[in-house]
Amino acid sequence: MSTQTATYNTEDKQLIQQAYRQLLNSIKSKMDDRDRKHIREAYELAVVAHSKQRRKSGEPYILHPIEVARICAEEIGLGPTAIVAAILHDVVEDTEITSVKIHEQFGEKIGMIVDGLTKLDGLYEVESPQAENFKKVLQSLLVDVRVVLIKMADRLHNMRTLGSMPRHKQLKIAAETDFIYAPLAHRLGLYNLKTEFEDLIMKIKEPAIYTEISNQLQESKDQREEFIDSFIDPLSEELSVIPFPTRIFGRPKSIYSIWNKIKTKKVPFEEIYDLFAVRIIITAPLEKEKQACWQVYSIVTDVHIPIPERLKDWVTTPKSNGYESLHTTVIGPKGKYVEVQIRSERMDDIAERGFAAHWKYKGQRTQGNVYNNWLDNVREILENDDEDAIQFLNDFKTNLFQEEVYVYTPKGDMRVLPKGATALDFAFHIHSDVGYHCASLKVNNKLVPMGYKLKNGDQVTVITKESQRPSEAWLKMVVTGKARSKIRSSMKEERRKQGEFGMEALQRKLRNLKVDWEENVDTLVQYFGFNSRPDLYFAISVEQVNLSDLKEHFNVEGHKLVPVPKVQEVIEEASAPRGKRKKKYTGQPKLMIDGTVDQYEYQLGTCCSPVQGDDVFAYNSATGGLKIHRTSCPNATNLMARFGYRILRAEWIMGANTSFVADLLITGVDSGPGVIQTLSNQISSTLGLNIRSFYIDGHEGFFEGRVSLLVTNKDQLNIVIRVLKNLEGVSNVTRIEA
């Protein structure tokens, strides 16, 4: 590494060595001489290979792979093989080192993991790169889980250091993380990673709210700690009767989860009671841990009154991602609700580090099987893959990232299905033949509709009939990928059979017209706008295409069908790329898009109603035209993650004098018929704004009003919110996203 290191100066070298030393110190797993040698060699190779690269922040690039390796070792708990692969993860893609060289120097296992990581990058030419990427992530999961775990560490480090990227890139990476990596981290039981991903995503998407909540958390810290002490103190003493050592502490919840509560419960920060959870961890031998957890539970609920319906027992039935823990909510001092999580050291390790920890405890229990089951599901969905990528992705998300529901066969065998699964899903889950011929369903001995949503503990009986066949309507009554794809392929088969009649009719028709079959079928397919011959046959068989008026569309010229020319055909627009057509400015709000003004046609998204000043982006929709969305729009994440290449930067041109629609939700104490009067007076007379609509609804002394008004920008909207909040009787005013 003598000649090329010239690109590192003394300061760089110090930084690199320091990072490397930190990495070595973080390794907890056992290593032999060969492991140590590989790590050293990987480091030396990567230092040289990346010597000409720098990160956006200006640091030497090599610091990134070293840090990714440290995350793998310290935060995920992976061993030497993964650490070596992590150090090498960008080498093949970014430098001249080849995959062959890695295989030669480090062996097949490491070579294969590095190959997997290399393959996961790139690929942006296809219609839906994210869906494709996602599939690749899953495929690599089946090859070696470490590929995905290292990829997570890579993503985590990139998210932590996103600051020096341009804003639109930050948004894109955040959306992709939201779409793929956060749910996957959750599914693999990597709770720490998942939580940090969510916070980092929020920090990028909603920087103002993020900062606000984190400041509020900081300010209320002392008070909170005092409260936690008052909760824990009486418990600590009682816990000493347990024959095992216990640890008890308060744990703050993530900023993201607090923000979620504020949004869903529509209450201000001050009214969120569970800003933290109390955790009790027991050091007990494996065979005693369950019993110890329940012992602790009984002590907790002796000291503080429990709320029985909040008891969650994942000790008896662990979640399918391996999570084991006992959760309860009790009433603490000052009547405040407190969530208490009870678990053993081993359970805690698994909860924090998921998959990686499972390896450590493998063999101790059959619990590891929950992963194998899950991986089997992944395999099944990947194999069952004749569908388009987006459909695949949706199926996947509903099936493998969701909580589950436990139900029983008539014989008492337990079956696990994704939450939201229906009785018909259950039939397909038992066997595809049982699904195909499902005629009726019973839950707990009562007949239910096929679309009945399963509940925990349901006992399901399927009654089949040989003559039964799936129909289009069934697709609406299932949620699992298996059922869906089985029904679809059965429908396809039915369609093909039905289409045979259409094909025969067409053959007769062409014979009568004395035109060639092979030479003309595809002309017809194209002319009527179908994708394939079977589609045309089917359309003919259901008389969507009428063969008797074929002569109105075609002339026969020497055994060939020639379309009759149409009088008015619009071809002028066909050459202009969609969304890029020039447009006269029509007094709409002004935005600068992709650095230019007046070049694009656009509309404001009706889903999130952006107003001037909101963080926005432009999305080039498939149907043409650009749509402007707020970055916080619920659709945005989806769009950005799936169609990153269709996103254009959009910035408001301040000062443009136009109006935007904004919707507010106002709640308060009902002070009689005067409420509407007061509110509308404030808005229209005092603030001088136009109201588009105003609904108000009162019950039991409270009212809820929805007002839609026109504002010029976000600052003005914030003023309106502040003024209304200060009115007597008004308790809260929030902006609503449709």
Ligand code: MN
């Ligand atoms: Mn990387």
